[in-house]
Amino acid sequence: MKTGILLFAHGSRTREWAAPFERIGERIAARRSDTAVVCAYLELMSPDFHSAVDGLVEQGVARITVAPLFLASGSHVQHDLPRLVEEAIERHPQLRIRVLPVIGEAEALLDAIAAWVADQSFEG
Amino acid sequence: MKTGILLFAHGSRTREWAAPFERIGERIAARRSDTAVVCAYLELMSPDFHSAVDGLVEQGVARITVAPLFLASGSHVQHDLPRLVEEAIERHPQLRIRVLPVIGEAEALLDAIAAWVADQSFEG
Numbered sequence: 001m002k003t004g005i006l007l008f009a010h011g012s013r014t015r016e017w018a019a020p021f022e023r024i025g026e027r028i029a030a031r032r033s034d035t036a037v038v039c040a041y042l043e044l045m046s047p048d049f050h051s052a053v054d055g056l057v058e059q060g061v062a063r064i065t066v067a068p069l070f071l072a073s074g075s076h077v078q079h080d081l082p083r084l085v086e087e088a089i090e091r092h093p094q095l096r097i098r099v100l101p102v103i104g105e106a107e108a109l110l111d112a113i114a115a116w117v118a119d120q121s122f123e124g
Numbered sequence: 125m126k127t128g129i130l131l132f133a134h135g136s137r138t139r140e141w142a143a144p145f146e147r148i149g150e151r152i153a154a155r156r157s158d159t160a161v162v163c164a165y166l167e168l169m170s171p172d173f174h175s176a177v178d179g180l181v182e183q184g185v186a187r188i189t190v191a192p193l194f195l196a197s198g199s200h201v202q203h204d205l206p207r208l209v210e211e212a213i214e215r216h217p218q219l220r221i222r223v224l225p226v227i228g229e230a231e232a233l234l235d236a237i238a239a240w241v242a243d244q245s246f247e248g
Contacts, residue, residue: 069195
């Protein structure tokens, strides 16, 4: 069964803002050649969530993992994203969608961020 | 010379939103017992940037590394943060401040995020 990964980020008026998300997507695609990987944005950038989901469904994807690329869980992740997922299921009833935790709820990523900041900082 | 690390995040109306930043701070403090580590927020949460800097200066900190805990660099990082740093130097002319890149500009962190998402996703 074909699977997809949708990287969901906030969006910005600054065009270069999207670069890290696109680069994360490229790295995931390199690790998961069996999986279609796309970015989607809540606002100010395209594609939006539904366009990205539609694109995956057109490719035959039946299961999508949504990774909210947010450091912490605020109203976008707690309210906007569940609504979008619900609408997507209404639009594509056969689709299975799994939503991952935000980055800041992954212990391994908290450790990686902490180690990186500690290593880059002024020596004591 | 006493050093500090200031973790600069956006802020949110959702109180639990701050938890990942506080946890990153605890992990850095565990690695860098020589360094004072504080969180500060652009809006909606306290302390704000200047209060956090003042607190570090009162502890005798002379060099502060500012880590912008943002995934990507938009107007908050490109405009708001440089203005805050400039104001802090005006308030404390003896202070040295270094600003780190955002998380999404650190190759090691892009890799860590990509690996984590790939591992958590639906199998192909």
